Amino acid sequence: MDFIFMLTRDDRTVTDCLDVLGQVEGLGIRHIGFKDIGVDRDTLSQLHARVRDMGATTYLEVVSTDRTQALASVRTAVDLGVDRLMGGTWIDDTLGLLHGTSIGYLPFAGRPSGHPTTLGGTPESVAEDCRRAQEAGCAGVDLLAHRATEADPLDLVRAARAATTGRLVVAGSVTTERIGPLARAGADAVTIGSAAFDGSLAPRSGTLRAQLATAIEACAAAGEAA
Incomplete structure (x- = not known):
């Protein structure tokens, strides 16, 4: 399973993201992401270039559930070349x-809303979203499984896995204890940001x-094990 380190806390890119990169070099992290809020465009450009120089795959995750703002984030992704x-x-x-x-585009499956974001949707509706994304030509889906309000998180992952052959990334509220079950349910990757910064992954460290x-x-x- 791939680990995507998000340079984010509370859905914002951390202001010292460039310094953080220096702290984590040498750990062998191959996937690093960020969001387009929290720092200015020049910092984002520097951040993206440095992550690329580390040989890691770069990710930008859209935060807003407002169409205009979300599409502005898409344009930022294009400008940066993530x-x-x-x-x-808004797949189309x-x-x-x-x-x-x-x-490669991985839209949300389900109905994200609010801040911090929660996820509405049943396993059936999430599966339909996954099929729709795959038919449209998306590279996979981004699933906020552990932010679910209407279903068991692992049921959503299993439904998504059965509905798509694309990349299935689980984001939001992922802990080390949840990684194994998520992998067994079919997730290809998880994102972790806030939990690493607040020390909850390894509380004694x-x-x-x-x-x-x-x-x-x-x-x-x-x-x-998966």
């Missing part, structure tokens, strides 16, 4: 903006590197 764009629900509009780029090492080990073990 590898993958996650989030948003987004794919139109991404046309001619190599950016104080450093960010220790938090991330715990997530890396959990994902490696889950991938071997």
